[in-house]
Amino acid sequence: MGQKVFIETYWLDTVTGCTGQVFRDSAICESDGSSGYTPRRRVTMRNLNPEQEQHVSSLDVDFSTGAPVVQFDSVCLGHSNVASSYAYLDQDLPEDCVGTSMALGRGMGEGNCALAAQSYIIWLRNSSWDGANICFAHRGGYYVKPTEVFGPGILY
Amino acid sequence: MARLFNSTGNNFGAGQIAFKSHQEENFVVLNAKVSYDPANAAYQAADVLEIYVPDLYIERSAITGVILTFHDRYVYSSYTWNNDGGTAIKSWIKDKNTICLEKFTNFDEKGEITIYIQALYTALARGSNTVKGTRTRIDMTQETQYLYWSSETFCVIFEHWVFLHMQFRSCSYSYRNEPWEAQMGNFPTDVNADVVFLGGSNQYNPSVNGASLAHIENGVFTCPERMSGFESTGYDPFIFAFLVRDGVQDESSEPSGSGAYEGFDN
Missing domain, CATH: 2.60.40 (Immunoglobulin-like)
Incomplete structure (x- = not known):
């Protein structure tokens, strides 16, 4: 509050690495309410609870779409004999991120159906029993471990 | 209202592609069916399959999934053994005039490949978070x-x-x-x-x-x-x-400069 923040941004060409026009801006921090700033809500590997067993090797769940979808980019490893993978988080999800989603997956395994398309129902929840977690539960197609779950998932 | 448009080109020899779309500031929903012959030279030269289109509402997107399919049938005297198959491949909007498809070559020997684009392409960091549906x-x-x-x-x-x-x-x-x-x-x-x-x-x-x-x-x-x-x-x-959804066609939604819309069978 009261501090001045300077921001410099560029578009980066991911092919060449070259940057384009530079944009510079500054603002004095006021209260969250008056700034109109909406924090970007996103869950990644950095948000995993280190004290719990995890069933993902990659996790990126991005809520910043401004659309009725969550963007997934995760690799589910599965666990035990259950066709699901849990990512346990180190803090609760904001209430507007709690819900159910569904996204596409594609196998990354070896052998039968290694590249099979699948659908996953995804529960985003805060549990008083085992803490906040994101559960990727297999539904359609042949179940494969590991599987990458990617793309937009409707949220309801 | 559904917005209909045709592709203006592509880099993998697919011919013109008819799209049905719904477009908003933060996302677009695209429906199209794309077929190509993997034996053609343009496809073989491409690293990423690109479809060129009139201006989309968003300038880039995160990755989404589309469905790649192939036919594989064995005809015997009394029946046909149908081994048609498919899987999900990745797609994204590179810029407002280019839709990209992952080049997935595993089934190129099957002959014609058909990709069903029935996908939502969303931008990220839009300054607002996910909206829930029912x-x-x-x-x-x-x-x-x-x-x-x-x-x-x-x-x-x-x-x-x-x-x-x-x-x-x-x-x-x-x-x-x-x-x-x-x-x-x-x-x-x-x-x-x-x-x-x-x-x-x-x-x-x-x-x-x-x-x-x-x-x-x-x-x-x-x-x-x-x-x-x-x-x-x-x-x-x-x-x-x-x-x-088809809804009621908006007459003003016809794209300019891309040729008349020539039908959509998807």
């Missing part, structure tokens, strides 16, 4: 009930588009080789689309599921035939699609 269970009914569906057969309905997930459970034995038809209660009647059932054991292409084509029109689901391993245990056939 899940609606689809009530699949028939005069004589012979099809049975998983509880994960549902849709999420919006004014101009709908998300659809259907999951097959079983079929009465005497109907297993018949054309299927069912009413889709609670599903919008202004959706007209071919949709792909992914699932079923694929004996000759074991790296992927089978693929079977179904159709939705005026709230009626039809599926004339299925691949041969469709009902194999553990290969649960499913449909996953973001579909544009």
